[in-house]
Amino acid sequence: MKTSEIKRYFPILDWSRDYNKDTLFSDLLAALIVTIMLIPQSLAYALLAGLPAEVGLYASMLPLVAYAIFGTSRTLSVGPVAVVSLMTASAIGHIASIGSVNYLEAALLLAFLSGVFLLGMGLLRMGFLANFLSHPVISGFITASGIIIAFSQLKHILGIHAEGENLFHLLQSLFNNLSHINLATVAVGLPALVFLFWVRNGLKPILMNMGLGDKSASMLAKTGPVLAIVATSFAAYSFDLGDKSVALVGHVPNGLPSFHLPVLGHEAWRELMMSAIFISIIGFVESVSVGHTLAAKRRQRIVPNQELIGLGAANIAASVSGGYPVTGGFARSVVNFDAGAVTPAAGFFTAIGIALAALFFTPYLAYLPKATLAATIIVAVLTLIDFSILKKTWGYARSDFVAVLTTLVVTLALGVETGVACGVLASLALHLYKTSVPHMAIVGEVPGTEHYRNINRHTVITHDEILSLRIDESLYFANAGFIEDKIYELLERRPDVQHIILMCTAVNEIDLSALEALESINHRLQDSGITLHLSEVKGPVMDVLNKTDFITHLSGNIFLSHHLGINRILEQYAEKSQSSNDWNI
């Protein structure tokens, strides 16, 4: 392997060279703030995934170190995130019941499979596949996930049981159990929820009034969840809320995770494989989009295929150290960025911070009410819910709107995996449908130029005996028949036409099915005494046509430019009428 290749696979070699005291200080400060934010988040998202609280902490140590070595984003904060936690719960829920050892092992296995899949995609340079998740599909999916997550956490605030993978079942279950509402739990959860809502926007101005700078106030406001945790834990301890049926986190093992490979059998592998792929792709797309956004702000670049390797390494690290699937989180990465993180070393220091927390703070978590964690989740995911994409796409293009709506509705109605799969299929189907019924324009010369445009939109010069037709799509199997029919239809309405020139500016490909359609058009027009020409055929298309007999069969010519073609045909007419004049003389 060459040095450049080694560097490509180990971005740490790139940024660690210039590491100095200044960057160390910046990274340390950012790590401190992110650690304070990540402790409640990691506990809460583990709860959302149906896992013991400590699993969230474990997923916030080694994965960060792995990403710091292999990742290309300087400021991405890898770890547990809401959407992937929901998908984890949904995936494992199928094969194991919550709380059992199997459930935990399944989470490890899921992270492992996810990591291997991401790593494989990265090494095979298949990052481009993520492009097939369109922006509307991602938006619809994230909003729907946010709604499901928020409602799934309501049970913890109300102190009732409720299950359901899709929104309908969830609401039904919540409603059915509403009579068992636990008032002591509500007494903890509701204030925590209100406080966290308020803290999002209300704390910062107060801190600024107290003389803090804009940035410090912002950062300090992020400690809201920690305040809520301390306050409600203290309340739970003081008022013995555990005895009043308020669900507490309970005993959290002290110390660092033990290392072992996931142990479930082949069947579990098979059953979790599809879910691992879904989680990987969603996690990757979310992470890359955050990474791109932050990198652009500092004129840095991230390399999607290396990001796959970084996230793959992070997930494998999670799986061997008692964690569960992780990816780059939006809110946390923004905080990391704003707090001044300069290199991935900030992630490394964050991992140390979490490790210290796991070593020394876990005893204090025993009295932490689950309602508080649920409140932090609800407040966090509300930022994910954004219906404005519906309005935006409605105004822009119906196909984008349908893609959003399909993803949104199916995710809510049938769950996360079905939702994202249907969204991708819907957006691909819409795209294919559009290309199967392409736009075509009869074009004419824009006066004073050699440019040809749609006769319905521009004032242009046309000729009765020549039909200039621009086909606005590559010719391939799905539209070959449609185009053939359209040409015949047009010619029926234009009996004077003796020449038809297909302007191929938008024809980027002619596949075999389309070539056969062209052959058939050519023969049929020839029988009717109409000459078929092509113009502005692109190089790559011409290369392919040159391999066939089509050009020798073609009744007319292939012109370099449409303008040349029109002129050549008109010249022929002039010559003909000239020679017939000669004859008359």
Add this chain to the structure above:
Amino acid sequence: MKTSEIKRYFPILDWSRDYNKDTLFSDLLAALIVTIMLIPQSLAYALLAGLPAEVGLYASMLPLVAYAIFGTSRTLSVGPVAVVSLMTASAIGHIASIGSVNYLEAALLLAFLSGVFLLGMGLLRMGFLANFLSHPVISGFITASGIIIAFSQLKHILGIHAEGENLFHLLQSLFNNLSHINLATVAVGLPALVFLFWVRNGLKPILMNMGLGDKSASMLAKTGPVLAIVATSFAAYSFDLGDKSVALVGHVPNGLPSFHLPVLGHEAWRELMMSAIFISIIGFVESVSVGHTLAAKRRQRIVPNQELIGLGAANIAASVSGGYPVTGGFARSVVNFDAGAVTPAAGFFTAIGIALAALFFTPYLAYLPKATLAATIIVAVLTLIDFSILKKTWGYARSDFVAVLTTLVVTLALGVETGVACGVLASLALHLYKTSVPHMAIVGEVPGTEHYRNINRHTVITHDEILSLRIDESLYFANAGFIEDKIYELLERRPDVQHIILMCTAVNEIDLSALEALESINHRLQDSGITLHLSEVKGPVMDVLNKTDFITHLSGNIFLSHHLGINRILEQYAEKSQSSNDWNI
């Protein structure tokens, strides 16, 4: 409903008006020849589908009448065909065992579901969906089906048992049972096979030597299978071959089918639904392609959506009259056409011919060896097998080749339904992949014109400060990221560039994901002091862009033609240097 609409749904009203003695005579003659051809075919294809021989006859009566009323092809011969018979056997084989009543009822139900699906597609005008079956996929599928059918009939020629839905299992089963070969059966089957092979090309010249005209000789040569049937039936009767373990057709009930609706329960519906859809689509595509070819020869047209209705009606007719799925057959339709059929009434008369056969000839079928029918099938399907498509697509485009090969191999290895599904998915995936990594060309002015072409293929005029980039694809979610990366890459190699013009001749759509990519390109270039322009944006794309803020954000202009754009930018430079000159003075 208006008269024109009624006529659209009942094409019979169109052609029956002009019906006269001449057309009657032509149709009657064609019907006679097709009937003689159809009797052995219908018996043989029923055998192929695993059904009693009479089911083939029943499928050749009412369906032909239904198609004569609703179909738009004047000469299509509807009835049992090889590929659909194979698909029927494969579909029903999953849910019932051959020979049981359930098997027969399942065939009726399959025809019914198929008919309803076709009818529904026709009424909803969804015929365009069939376009997604590309020519390479159909070719690969038909060839693979022909191979499977030919090998599946070998057991009848050899007098052994063999089962297997895919080629591998079939060959294995044939090989394992080879020791049980029945020599008496081979003594019938092999001569029949050799005779039918010979008759395909050998009989016609002899008949012509005997003084018959080209056409009459052709027609008479089609009676080969009937001769084989008569001869082998006579042999079976004379030598008591039934006692020598030669499989005979046996008792065939005399008379017309009884009418009843298919009776299987809901579970059978569910299980057969997917197969019915596959059979419908394959049958429709095959039928329409035959119909198109024949109609074109007489300057007639067929209407795909009405064809769906015609074939739907034919299949429903088959299901209520004891038949099984039918469609338009290639060989038979060509014979019908060549024999001079003028209207679908020929199909109607053929139905009467088959009904007469069912009423009076069935007793004679008792001694007909199944080996003879197998021989007619083998000889018929060998015309389907055509490997030249592999060579043709290899030379034309690798993506077409991959589509053929995938369909061919998967059909042989995993069966007909999986084969066609994988073929369609492969061809769509290849198309999507190609559009996700579009071709882009840096273009320059072709001297003496206003035309811009690829700098690598043409001698063109370029300017250092302007990058003219033609993007050869619509901008959509699958390629937005790729295009963005490519543009940055190009600009890194061209540090002098101050203006970039994206030439949008091939951009037929800009979806929301692509619009966001354009916004991001625009901002990033603006930061680097590069102005982004677009040129030759098409009407429909411009309509969409006009709904957004993009145009106000765009740092440069949108030019009607690329040439205008280049000139405008150069003028600005000229003015600037002019004014800086003024300043210097």
